[in-house]
Amino acid sequence: MAYSRRASSQQLRVVIVGNPNCGKSSIFNEITGGLQEVSNYPGVTVEKKVGYFQYEGQTIRIEDLPGLYSFTTYTDEEIIAFKEVLKPDVGLIVNVVDSLNLERNLYLTIQIMELGKPFIIALNMTDIAQKRGFIIDHEKLSRILNVPIVKTVGNKGIGIEELKSLIFKQIKGEKAWLPKHVTYGHEVDTVVEEFSEFLRIKLPDVEKEKARWYTIKLLERDSKLLEKIKNQISEPSEFEKKVENTIKEMEQHENEDSTVIIAQRRYGFVSGAIRECVSYTGEAKQNITDQIDNIICNRVVGPIILLGIISLLFYIVFKTTQEWKWIPFPDEWLSPVELFEKFFEIIALSFSFLEKDYPSIHSLLSDGIIGGVGAVLSFIPLIFALFFLISALEDTGYVARIAFILDRLMRIFGLQGRAILALLISGGIGAGGCAVPGILATRTLQERKDKIITMLVIPFMSCGAKLPVYALLIGAFFQHHRTLVMLTLWALSWFIALISASILNRLVIRGEPTPFVLELHPYHVPVLRSVLRHTWGRTWMYIRKAGTLILAVNIIMWALIYIPLPLYQTNQSNNEQHNIEYSIAGILGKMIEPVTKHIGFDWKLNIALIGGIAAKEVIVGTLGTVYHMEISESNEQDSLSANLSQHKEWYPLRAFTLMIFVMLYAPCVATLVTIGRETGTIRIPVFSLFFSTTIAFLVSLIVFHIGHLLSLGT
Amino acid sequence: MRNPCNTERLSDLEEGVKARIIAIKGGPPTYRQRLLDLGLTPGTIIKVNREAPLGDPIELELKGYFLALRRKDAWHILVEPLRNNSE
Numbered sequence: 001m002a003y004s005r006r007a008s009s010q011q012l013r014v015v016i017v018g019n020p021n022c023g024k025s026s027i028f029n030e031i032t033g034g035l036q037e038v039s040n041y042p043g044v045t046v047e048k049k050v051g052y053f054q055y056e057g058q059t060i061r062i063e064d065l066p067g068l069y070s071f072t073t074y075t076d077e078e079i080i081a082f083k084e085v086l087k088p089d090v091g092l093i094v095n096v097v098d099s100l101n102l103e104r105n106l107y108l109t110i111q112i113m114e115l116g117k118p119f120i121i122a123l124n125m126t127d128i129a130q131k132r133g134f135i136i137d138h139e140k141l142s143r144i145l146n147v148p149i150v151k152t153v154g155n156k157g158i159g160i161e162e163l164k165s166l167i168f169k170q171i172k173g174e175k176a177w178l179p180k181h182v183t184y185g186h187e188v189d190t191v192v193e194e195f196s197e198f199l200r201i202k203l204p205d206v207e208k209e210k211a212r213w214y215t216i217k218l219l220e221r222d223s224k225l226l227e228k229i230k231n232q233i234s235e236p237s238e239f240e241k242k243v244e245n246t247i248k249e250m251e252q253h254e255n256e257d258s259t260v261i262i263a264q265r266r267y268g269f270v271s272g273a274i275r276e277c278v279s280y281t282g283e284a285k286q287n288i289t290d291q292i293d294n295i296i297c298n299r300v301v302g303p304i305i306l307l308g309i310i311s312l313l314f315y316i317v318f319k320t321t322q323e324w325k326w327i328p329f330p331d332e333w334l335s336p337v338e339l340f341e342k343f344f345e346i347i348a349l350s351f352s353f354l355e356k357d358y359p360s361i362h363s364l365l366s367d368g369i370i371g372g373v374g375a376v377l378s379f380i381p382l383i384f385a386l387f388f389l390i391s392a393l394e395d396t397g398y399v400a401r402i403a404f405i406l407d408r409l410m411r412i413f414g415l416q417g418r419a420i421l422a423l424l425i426s427g428g429i430g431a432g433g434c435a436v437p438g439i440l441a442t443r444t445l446q447e448r449k450d451k452i453i454t455m456l457v458i459p460f461m462s463c464g465a466k467l468p469v470y471a472l473l474i475g476a477f478f479q480h481h482r483t484l485v486m487l488t489l490w491a492l493s494w495f496i497a498l499i500s501a502s503i504l505n506r507l508v509i510r511g512e513p514t515p516f517v518l519e520l521h522p523y524h525v526p527v528l529r530s531v532l533r534h535t536w537g538r539t540w541m542y543i544r545k546a547g548t549l550i551l552a553v554n555i556i557m558w559a560l561i562y563i564p565l566p567l568y569q570t571n572q573s574n575n576e577q578h579n580i581e582y583s584i585a586g587i588l589g590k591m592i593e594p595v596t597k598h599i600g601f602d603w604k605l606n607i608a609l610i611g612g613i614a615a616k617e618v619i620v621g622t623l624g625t626v627y628h629m630e631i632s633e634s635n636e637q638d639s640l641s642a643n644l645s646q647h648k649e650w651y652p653l654r655a656f657t658l659m660i661f662v663m664l665y666a667p668c669v670a671t672l673v674t675i676g677r678e679t680g681t682i683r684i685p686v687f688s689l690f691f692s693t694t695i696a697f698l699v700s701l702i703v704f705h706i707g708h709l710l711s712l713g714t
Numbered sequence: 715m716r717n718p719c720n721t722e723r724l725s726d727l728e729e730g731v732k733a734r735i736i737a738i739k740g741g742p743p744t745y746r747q748r749l750l751d752l753g754l755t756p757g758t759i760i761k762v763n764r765e766a767p768l769g770d771p772i773e774l775e776l777k778g779y780f781l782a783l784r785r786k787d788a789w790h791i792l793v794e795p796l797r798n799n800s801e
Contacts, residue, residue: 070751072744103777104753221743256756259743263750264757267777289780290763299767404782408768411784515741515748515787520773520780 012091012171013063015084019105020067021521022098023124026154026530028064031164046080055168071111075446092170093119099129099136106270113179114216116209118170121149122163133281141277146180155527184265191250202233218243220262289522296401306405310424313389321381336381344374368558373551383437384539386425391534395526403518413498414505418444419454427461434463435671439678440538453504455675456688457497459667462489465616469662472620475641477652493663500695553669557614561585580626585610599700600654613666652713657704664696724791732761733793740790753777754791
């Protein structure tokens with residue numbers, strides 16, 4: 001990127017640190033004005049956000065670190081944020097503090113003070129605090145902590161210029177502020193003082209501030225740090241004994257665990273500061289969050305509201321993007337999804353002159369590239385609308401309530417309350433959706449184990465791309481039982497997903513148990529600017545994936561399906577059916593026929609299913625080609641439906657088994673790629689591929705055989 | 715300072731009851747550390763605001779913010795209920 005070169009390479013780093021949801025991102029966005037690069041930290045789902053801003057002709061680089069509650073790390077986000085803060089090239093920490101949650105936010109501030117690195121505070125959302133009747137004397141707080149403080153309102157851009165100027169002054173060294181020492185009460189302070197002196201004799205290279213910080217970490221029983229120091233000194237076992245004795249002495253004296261003592265003293269320091277700097281102006285406007293929650297979390301009304309809001313969300317998304325035709329086109333009205341499809345159709349048509357002379361190039365362009373990538377990209381309006389509404393809902397604070405209400409239910413299956421949203425996005429309401437944004441939504445889950453289990457069951461939901469297959473087969477065989485069949489499929493997808501989740505939960509090795517914590521923030525009115533920014537960020541990531549990896553994989557899949565092996569290349573090579581039969585997919589389809597015949601699938605069906613791994617949209621088209629039917633362009637589905645229903649190889653049970661198999665088997669390439677990107681390993685998507693397919697086969701086997709035994713639809 | 719006769723587990727408190735945290739018992743160190751970092755330190759006054767529609771998790775109010783915990787996690791937290799509005 002051009003602007004990254006402008007920032008000088010020796011410049012010290014500026015990092016933004018704060019609690020989750022303290023308004024860090026909006027401050028970052030306001031400072032950088034959208035001039036930022038988003039990537040992932042290697043190997044984890046954590047987003048790395050780097051931005052730049054200009055001040056007095058110089059470019060300053062600033063990073064938004066993931067949110068964390070404390071430096072005792074436990075989620076991926078916290079581990080990354082902590083590692084980054086510790087790096088020696090960090091020249092300035094910008095600590096964003098939420099005025100509405102001052103006490104707990106300042107607990108992190110205290111830990112930053114312990115580090116002894118230069119930092120400044122952005123005291124955020126002071127406007128709402130004031131409305132609630134809290135007056136914060138930020139100048140006094142600044143004196144107590146010996147840290148410069150700027151008052152900001154991130155989502156409205158207030159205080160940003162002042163913050164920029166302060167950052168600039170700090171890193172240019174005009175005024176180097178160092179925070180005061182934290183005091184933990186006389187007894188503990190003495191212990192810290194003495195021990196850090198001792199530490200500096202052992203480790204002469206360590207400066208005073210760092211020795212103090214090491215001491216506090218050691219008193220908190222930080223085993224990693226202990227090991228690190230032991231490796232650097234001559235008498236490690238004696239050192240460990242000394243640490244142990246110091247802790248024991250302190251614990252005996254205070255009659256409490258050392259971790260408790262340190263945490264308690266930190267909070268003590270915080271409440272002391274708050275007592276001095278915050279005044280409450282009596283009965284201000286009453287906080288309405290509690291009143292709203294009385295209704296929203298009510299035993300009876302709560303679940304009804306939840307159902308209502310979720311249905312409304314999906315109603316709006318699918319109506320505005322797929323069903324309502326509200327975009328004018330030269331001679332018709334189109335829905336946004338249709339508009340995108342039209343666009344790709346037109347591109348495909350513009351290559352049609354190649355069809356006669358270069359049929360294979362034409363096929364590569366239209367079937368491989370435009371067909372595959374177009375299918376993915378035509379979901380953009382849907383994805384955008386979905387993300388827009390969900391971002392807005394997140395901003396209001398309602399998503400946390402969904403997790404709160406449904407946690408108990410989801411826990412039966414070893415999932416978290418938050419997982420429900422990801423499952424719904426992926427098609428959990430039975431009327432479309434997409435697994436890719438669903439996988440992305442698992443980011444809100446804190447624990448890796450929860451994320452992975454949710455990702456593995458997400459593909460069982462009936463996403464929008466599976467619907468054409470259902471429509472085709474229901475049209476052919478279950479004309480009179482449409483609703484019943486759809487309902488059965490929907491129920492089965494949830495049943496399989498939840499059962500698999502509880503099986504996986506038992507199989508996956510548990511790490512150290514951690515408490516489930518969920519913060520219920522006060523309700524906010526969402527700010528359009530930040531919702532749009534968030535939505536666009538997520539949508540863009542989807543587009544980028546479609547344009548890169550998905551494109552590559554689609555070309556490979558195309559080659560597998562449409563190119564006959566050289567051995568079989570005959571003068572018939574213009575005959576698509578012949579080509580497919582002797583393509584790699586065709587050969588493969590025949591090879592696995594001995595297995596798939598147990599669920600009633602022959603090699604022709606197998607080819608369509610292999611193609612379906614690229615994108616489920618491919619299945620119907622491939623079925624059409626392999627059955628070599630005269631399909632009129634205008635009414636593809638109906639004629640294929642009619643053809644299938646008269647075909648002697650086809651009967652309702654086979655169609656039903658096929659629908660179940662399609663619902664459950666291998667996730668599409670886009671989903672697998674997303675899982676790979678999000679987990680940072682190839683193992684999970686590979687496992688997902690085999691896991692889903694195995695489950696699909698087993699369930700189909702059961703359904704097919706029971707159906708035969710009872711002579712249902714045979 | 716500590717009166718063992720009066721202690722209950724946080725998970726057993728009824729909605730609307732205020733209590734003072736006495737200790738966090740059991741669970742591995744990281745587990746305790748987490749709860750301490752979130753402000754559940756001994757001496758803190760805590761209120762059980764409500765329970766979820768299915769009875770679990772519970773919503774707590776402490777240090778001016780709201781936190782949901784599952785009952786099995788809240789079980790580790792020993793509290794002394796404040797019945798006569800002594801706070």
